[in-house]
Amino acid sequence: MKKTQINDLLVQNILRYGNIGIHVIDKDRKTIIYNEAMAELEGLEIFQVLEKDILEIFPSLNEDTSTLIKVINSGQPILNSTQTYFNFRGHSITTISSTIPLYSGEVIVGAMEIAQDVTNLRKLSDQLLELQQELKVNKRDSKRSTQIKRYTFSSIIGNNKTLVLAKEIGERASETPSSVLIHGETGTGKEMFAQSIHNHGVRRNNTFIAQNCAAIPDSLLEGILFGTEKGGFTGAIEREGIFEQANGGTLLLDEINSMSLSLQAKLLRVLQEGYIRRIGGLKDIPIDVRIIATTNEDPRAGVDNGAIRRDLYYRLSVINIHIPPLRERLDDLQLLIEYFIKKYNKLLNKSIEKISDQVRNDFSNYDWPGNIRELENFIEGAMNMVSSKDKVLNRENFITSNFIPKTSNAENNMIGQLTKNSLPELLQDIEEKLILEMMGRYNNNITIAARHMGIKRQTLQHKLKKIDETQ
């Protein structure tokens, strides 16, 4: 089969079976492609839409409100917009959609809208906000803590010099309202630090809310952060965001480096001006929230590679805390092992005293990509395997935890690959992976991705074409 035939089949199958809605119109506004997923979303049948003028099918739209027509007229894409609307079957639907002009050379020949159904996500995020609201009300009523775990600095185990320094900075930070930026790999204790800072300071009796910025699409995150005002256009209901909910308290923004640059700009404005405005709202609401942000990559590298806005970085990193990964503080290994053995002896009713020499050796030669969390999970897993009389944790007890002692580090892996591939092949492979990752990060916007890679748009286009041909 020819490559073009394969491509055709591929496109047909994606259109038919993919769960992303696709609607393509030509420049005369006639629908030329309308797939099952889009029909399902909009509550229509494909035949009702195909070949028809878009304003005929959607009489409530006009030249200014139809995104497809707007894009044809302006030639500019509209990316990642969230909409909540009632579809033709009367269901309330929330979508994230992008509308892109289709060019043939310099001439616009049509426009394509791709839409993803995020109704369930929207419901979940609404539920989350409601639960947080309830917790806050409960707290007000009963003075109970809103948190399940309340960490303090004394819960953070370790005598390693860098860790002790980080704890000292954290303790001092808890006495001020300044923003804190915590940098550490996964499982190093960023959340423990953030909670400790909150619980040690004057805000301890107010709300602490943690929000992960990577798990939720950007357009929903904005509503979660700032709240929404009743709006016909967005279909939103009136609700306060977590900035308002955490007023007087602390807001932990986890994985800030995953937040889109445009939302980062909005966050910066809020931090500088000290008030928020709900989406669709007109009122400025003053807020007093202590921000603790975390990132799992070096924040300066994040700034350099375009994941973190430089101005926001300066604003957040008034106080910087770096938590070292476990492999850089193996001097704490013994202390941590003892601590977790004690913890799980109590929880699981066991009487373990130590780990075997062999396991100790394995542990000190391991990289610990999941850091303290990983260590804790290994020990908990192994302690589930022993009897209540056992005194020592042996290698056999760790079989369920996927524990593979370090055999090679990343460098060795690369050198290992060189025995299979030539240097140009390996470099080509790395380049492809980086390009595809950057394209994903910048929503396939070639101009912006190229700018962040420091290469010309045409160069990137050329490279993408080559990647496409080899795949």
Ligand SMILES: Nc1ncnc2c1ncn2[C@@H]1O[C@H](COP(=O)(O)OP(=O)(O)OP(=O)(O)O)[C@@H](O)[C@H]1O
């Ligand atoms: N220094 C420590 N002493 C005791 N326990 C620790 C320590 N650091 C981490 N832990 C344990 O590891 C778990 C993970 O820590 P935490 O959730 O704070 O990590 P994190 O850096 O926020 O990770 P992620 O980036 O994956 O969110 C904690 O729940 C705690 O049980």
Ligand SMILES: [Mg+2]
């Ligand atoms: Mg965390």
